[in-house]
Amino acid sequence: MKEISRSIKKKDHDNKIEGRSVYVDDYPLTASGKRILCGKLIHAAYAKARVLSVTLPPLPEGYTYVDRNDVPGDNNVNIVLDDTPVFCRETVEYIGEPIGMLVGPEEAVVDELLAGVKVEYDQIEPMLDLRNGTEAFFDYHFGHGDVDRAFAEADKVYEEEFLTGYQDQTYLEPQGMMAEPEEDGRMFVHGSLQCPYYVHGAVARALGTGPEGVHILQDVTGGGFGGKEDFPSILGCQVAVAAHKTGQPVRCVYNRREDLEFTPKRHPSLCRYKLAVKDGRVTALEADVRFDAGAYSTLSAVVLQRGIIAAPGIYHIPNVRVTGKAIKTNTVPCGAYRGFGAPQTFFAIEMMMNHVAQDLGVDSITFKQQHFAKQGDMTSTQGRYHFPVPIPAMLDEVDALCALRRKHQAYSLPQTGRFRRGIGFSAIFHGAGFTGSGERDIIKATAKLRKYADGTVEVLASNGDIGQGVRTTFPKIVSHELNLPLEKVRYEHPDTARVPDSGPTVASRSLMTVGELLRRAAIRLRDIWQDGVEQEVEEHYKEPDFVIPFYLDRFEGDAYPTYAWSVSAVEVEVDTYTGRVQILGAYGSFDVGTPVDENIVLGQMEGGFLQGLGYASIEKMQYDEKGRIRNNSFTDYLVPTAMDVPKLIARLHVEEYPDGPYGAKGAGELPLVGPPPAYLEAVEMALGGMKRHRLNRIPYSAEDVILELNKEVP
Amino acid sequence: MVNGYKPGSLQEALDIRSRTDAIPYAGGTDLMVRNQKGAVYLFLNDIEALKQITDDGDMIRIGAAVTFTRALENDLVPPLMKEALSQIAAPAIRNAGTFGGNLGNASDKADSVLAALALDGRVRLASAGGERTVRIEDFFVKRGETILRDDELIVEVLLPKSRCSLPFYYQKLGGRNALAISRVAFAGVYDVQDGVIRSISVAVIGEGKFTRYREAEAALIGRTAEEVKENAAACADSFIRNMTFTRGRVSAEYRRTVVRNLLTDYLTSLG
Ligand SMILES: Cc1cc2nc3c(=O)[nH]c(=O)nc-3n(C[C@H](O)[C@H](O)[C@H](O)COP(=O)(O)OP(=O)(O)OC[C@H]3O[C@@H](n4cnc5c(N)ncnc54)[C@H](O)[C@@H]3O)c2cc1C
Numbered sequence: 001m002k003e004i005s006r007s008i009k010k011k012d013h014d015n016k017i018e019g020r021s022v023y024v025d026d027y028p029l030t031a032s033g034k035r036i037l038c039g040k041l042i043h044a045a046y047a048k049a050r051v052l053s054v055t056l057p058p059l060p061e062g063y064t065y066v067d068r069n070d071v072p073g074d075n076n077v078n079i080v081l082d083d084t085p086v087f088c089r090e091t092v093e094y095i096g097e098p099i100g101m102l103v104g105p106e107e108a109v110v111d112e113l114l115a116g117v118k119v120e121y122d123q124i125e126p127m128l129d130l131r132n133g134t135e136a137f138f139d140y141h142f143g144h145g146d147v148d149r150a151f152a153e154a155d156k157v158y159e160e161e162f163l164t165g166y167q168d169q170t171y172l173e174p175q176g177m178m179a180e181p182e183e184d185g186r187m188f189v190h191g192s193l194q195c196p197y198y199v200h201g202a203v204a205r206a207l208g209t210g211p212e213g214v215h216i217l218q219d220v221t222g223g224g225f226g227g228k229e230d231f232p233s234i235l236g237c238q239v240a241v242a243a244h245k246t247g248q249p250v251r252c253v254y255n256r257r258e259d260l261e262f263t264p265k266r267h268p269s270l271c272r273y274k275l276a277v278k279d280g281r282v283t284a285l286e287a288d289v290r291f292d293a294g295a296y297s298t299l300s301a302v303v304l305q306r307g308i309i310a311a312p313g314i315y316h317i318p319n320v321r322v323t324g325k326a327i328k329t330n331t332v333p334c335g336a337y338r339g340f341g342a343p344q345t346f347f348a349i350e351m352m353m354n355h356v357a358q359d360l361g362v363d364s365i366t367f368k369q370q371h372f373a374k375q376g377d378m379t380s381t382q383g384r385y386h387f388p389v390p391i392p393a394m395l396d397e398v399d400a401l402c403a404l405r406r407k408h409q410a411y412s413l414p415q416t417g418r419f420r421r422g423i424g425f426s427a428i429f430h431g432a433g434f435t436g437s438g439e440r441d442i443i444k445a446t447a448k449l450r451k452y453a454d455g456t457v458e459v460l461a462s463n464g465d466i467g468q469g470v471r472t473t474f475p476k477i478v479s480h481e482l483n484l485p486l487e488k489v490r491y492e493h494p495d496t497a498r499v500p501d502s503g504p505t506v507a508s509r510s511l512m513t514v515g516e517l518l519r520r521a522a523i524r525l526r527d528i529w530q531d532g533v534e535q536e537v538e539e540h541y542k543e544p545d546f547v548i549p550f551y552l553d554r555f556e557g558d559a560y561p562t563y564a565w566s567v568s569a570v571e572v573e574v575d576t577y578t579g580r581v582q583i584l585g586a587y588g589s590f591d592v593g594t595p596v597d598e599n600i601v602l603g604q605m606e607g608g609f610l611q612g613l614g615y616a617s618i619e620k621m622q623y624d625e626k627g628r629i630r631n632n633s634f635t636d637y638l639v640p641t642a643m644d645v646p647k648l649i650a651r652l653h654v655e656e657y658p659d660g661p662y663g664a665k666g667a668g669e670l671p672l673v674g675p676p677p678a679y680l681e682a683v684e685m686a687l688g689g690m691k692r693h694r695l696n697r698i699p700y701s702a703e704d705v706i707l708e709l710n711k712e713v714p
Numbered sequence: 715m716v717n718g719y720k721p722g723s724l725q726e727a728l729d730i731r732s733r734t735d736a737i738p739y740a741g742g743t744d745l746m747v748r749n750q751k752g753a754v755y756l757f758l759n760d761i762e763a764l765k766q767i768t769d770d771g772d773m774i775r776i777g778a779a780v781t782f783t784r785a786l787e788n789d790l791v792p793p794l795m796k797e798a799l800s801q802i803a804a805p806a807i808r809n810a811g812t813f814g815g816n817l818g819n820a821s822d823k824a825d826s827v828l829a830a831l832a833l834d835g836r837v838r839l840a841s842a843g844g845e846r847t848v849r850i851e852d853f854f855v856k857r858g859e860t861i862l863r864d865d866e867l868i869v870e871v872l873l874p875k876s877r878c879s880l881p882f883y884y885q886k887l888g889g890r891n892a893l894a895i896s897r898v899a900f901a902g903v904y905d906v907q908d909g910v911i912r913s914i915s916v917a918v919i920g921e922g923k924f925t926r927y928r929e930a931e932a933a934l935i936g937r938t939a940e941e942v943k944e945n946a947a948a949c950a951d952s953f954i955r956n957m958t959f960t961r962g963r964v965s966a967e968y969r970r971t972v973v974r975n976l977l978t979d980y981l982t983s984l985g
Contacts, residue, residue, distance in 0.1 A: 576975075577972065577975035577979060578972050579887075579972065618889055618890050635895065638889040638894070641892045641893050643890070643891035643892035644890050644891045702887065702968075703964045703968040706968050706971050706972060707965070707967065707971075709971075
């Protein structure tokens with residue numbers, strides 16, 4: 001193990017453990033002692049309707065109503081496209097869409113007023129069907145080879161559909177933002193968020209001030225998982241508009257029900273896969289991927305891109321044709337969640353490969369292994385796997401942990417009795433960093449180090465600590481290069497008034513990309529270090545030379561410079577009387593490059609693995625025929641508890657990335673992606689394999705097991 | 715601000731109950747979730763008489779304000795009840811939740827109530843004017859409704875000792891391993907001597923009510939365990955015929971199938 005990998009105590013550990021961290025909801029007053037007004041949103045009651053009128057109860061003095069007419073700048077929130085309104089336009093497009101905000105000093109009074117608001121609607125038939133939806137925000141096509149010919153020449157052609165559901169991030173504290181008008185005329189917005197500069201751009205535009213007119217601070221954030229990537233821009237604009245109108249600080253914190261029902265989640269998906277097989281090898285793939293985007297496009301473009309690029313999984317398939325659509329429905333806009341579109345398509349390809357193998361009468365491990373991509377092979381977008389693909393070795397490691405191959409064959413034999421076993425596995429990648437040329441063309445990250453006269457060093461970057469530990473790992477890198485004790489290097493919560501734009505906290509890019517900028521900056525600072533004076537060094541992102549330029553219009557080139565890899569295995573025992581699935585063991589080998597702190601990385605691997613198991617089994621969320629999400633409490637939306645953590649062994653396999661700090665790649669998203677197909681393969685095997693029960697959707701609950709068994713001909 | 719009364723004795727509590735609309739409050743694990751604005755509470759946790767677990771020779775008597783954690787630590791509490799309690803929610807809820815609250819909440823998914831039902835339990839109610847003791851199944855009317863009157867309090871749960879040490883069968887199915895409301899639960903107690911069934915009970919969560927299937931149970935008494943085992947499916951059917959399952963977080967078909975499977979397993983495992 002490298003020195004840098006040695007685990008240290010996280011910088012925010014004590015404050016978090018002792019309950020001293022201050023979250024946005026905790027401020028009794030603003031820092032300057034001002035009273036904070038409470039803002040609450042009026043949410044649309046229908047999935048699609050024209051809003052005819054909003055009638056307010058008489059407002060006591062000090063209470064204000066805010067809506068789109070109060071937006072001084074542009075009523076469109078800047079995300080990827082700008083179609084999401086700050087406050088609704090003439091129509092509402094999903095249940096929960098913010099119509100306006102009531103603001104005032106006393107929360108109880110605001111609640112009472114809210115109950116007295118009457119909204120008159122003219123209802124319109126909503127569109128709620130992912131399968132038949134025709135309006136696509138994004139419609140991508142790409143591929144290579146001669147797909148038609150491969151299908152024409154195939155020995156056998158397989159077609160199947162795969163479905164995945166919503167998943168909610170269920171971060172520690174719900175969404176919450178606060179805006180404070182400042183003496184100098186600037187608007188100060190802060191809260192629970194991942195990407196300060198995203199919020200910065202959005203708020204400046206809504207207020208019409210230009211970038212100098214606002215600044216954004218990340219408060220302590222107890223987890224984002226992607227859920228705080230786009231939404232804080234929307235809520236940030238709303239509180240900023242309210243603060244602008246009232247001239248006073250305004251805070252809006254969602255309660256958990258609002259949060260579960262009305263904030264972004266993972267896109268439900270419907271994938272139709274078609275595979276051609278000739279001489280026992282997959283020769284072509286046609287994938288038709290549909291994501292349920294919800295009512296506005298928010299992050300769907302980028303989520304869908306990452307999803308469809310992963311459509312063929314880690315397999316080398318010579319002929320590929322992929323279609324990806326983000327379908328508009330009148331439901332809550334979906335956004336980012338750890339994995340960002342890839343869990344959906346990896347689920348599809350992994351299950352598809354299992355099913356084809358079974359039909360061909362080969363063990364799926366062997367079958368998949370015959371198709372693993374290798375270093376130098378072409379990627380789905382005609383880029384290259386520039387670095388070694390360590391999957392075969394990782395598979396052996398997992399095999400050593402749980403006798404994967406032996407059990408995989410043993411449990412495939414017919415089983416009788418109440419309890420039946422299965423073991424499943426999956427092999428996946430996570431494209432490290434931003435998709436395509438975004439890093440080079442859009443983000444253009446800058447990071448700085450400022451050395452003070454007293455010899456302490458401050459990291460200036462815009463990446464938020466959301467539990468993944470960047471407040472610790474950034475200083476760790478810098479102190480390592482400068483040979484300083486860790487206490488002398490600090491990284492505060494970023495405020496856009498003080499830090500350069502080093503990009504958003506997404507895509508597992510912070511450590512790999514920004515961490516490397518900081519490492520280089522530290523080396524330069526070391527070279528010019530002078531005692532007793534203040535010094536500053538700045539580093540800018542530069543795309544590595546080996547990268548094949550990516551063209552988004554054609555989906556051609558290196559979508560990612562490198563990849564993190566994982567092999568996951570899940571062993572289950574199914575109770576055929578009750579449908580209960582007990583996880584006997586969960587095993588993973590993860591290659592995230594060099595861990596810049598082993599404990600942090602293992603924590604990420606275990607946590608992500610568990611989220612993946614929840615996604616595959618118990619995390620069920622649906623909307624009804626009116627478009628309303630009913631699972632809006634923790635009684636109805638179940639996530640794994642401590643008692644649901646199985647025996648879980650995570651191992652690290654290090655394949656160093658020369659352009660990441662000390663060889664590090666992205667670690668955040670990887671662990672969630674592999675477990676769902678491994679879990680479902682295990683359950684399917686326990687039920688007798690695809691010849692008897694072909695499973696193709698998650699979440700797959702105990703009830704699903706029983707209903708599936710009921711289908712069995714006695 | 716929470717308003718309320720904090721009586722030190724049962725008499726005082728019954729007095730307040732007869733005079734006011736104060737809501738009885740034991741562990742508050744249901745009431746806190748309801749979080750009714752402006753409610754006035756009658757706090758029961760200072761009343762020693764409601765916190766006892768005793769053995770009167772015929773009955774194990776569990777006070778209404780006994781918490782699940784206390785009951786789990788007590789040797790008098792029968793194993794079936796402990797099995798059910800140990801799977802309720804999580805330690806924090808078990809530390810506060812009580813038997814009286816589980817009954818008073820009038821949920822059709824109350825796990826301690828199911829165990830008491832299978833054990834032929836009763837519940838003793840008292841008011842300033844008197845008291846009555848009723849069978850568990852008669853206490854519960856339907857989801858959200860019991861026979862408890864506005865002036866009454868639940869005083870204790872009574873479990874006949876003759877049932878308490880009998881072999882039992884219990885299975886709870888929630889949506890996950892902890893903090894999960896029963897989607898289906900099954901409890902049964904049986905007495906088989908010399909291969910002959912002397913008594914048997916069946917109780918389930920999943921019907922939206924708490925009831926016993928007296929006729930189907932009676933039909934098994936006097937038969938040999940062996941005979942029942944051989945006809946387990948048909949015997950299970952004699953129960954299932956009288957059951958109507960609700961749908962909600964899971965389908966009625968799921969509930970029916972699981973109860974049928976567990977019943978069959980139960981009837982196969984007697985003796
Ligand atoms: C997260 C969570 C998980 C849960 N999981 C489970 C579970 O797995 N299984 C389960 O069965 N329950 C579960 N519950 C429900 C709850 O914990 C139980 O119903 C518990 O027994 C309630 O007891 P309490 O003392 O807290 O009741 P309280 O909240 O104090 O009262 C509940 C009701 O009973 C009435 N009441 C209380 N005592 C008396 C009395 N002596 N006389 C008359 N009326 C009375 C109250 O007025 C109120 O209507 C869960 C609750 C939560 C919050």
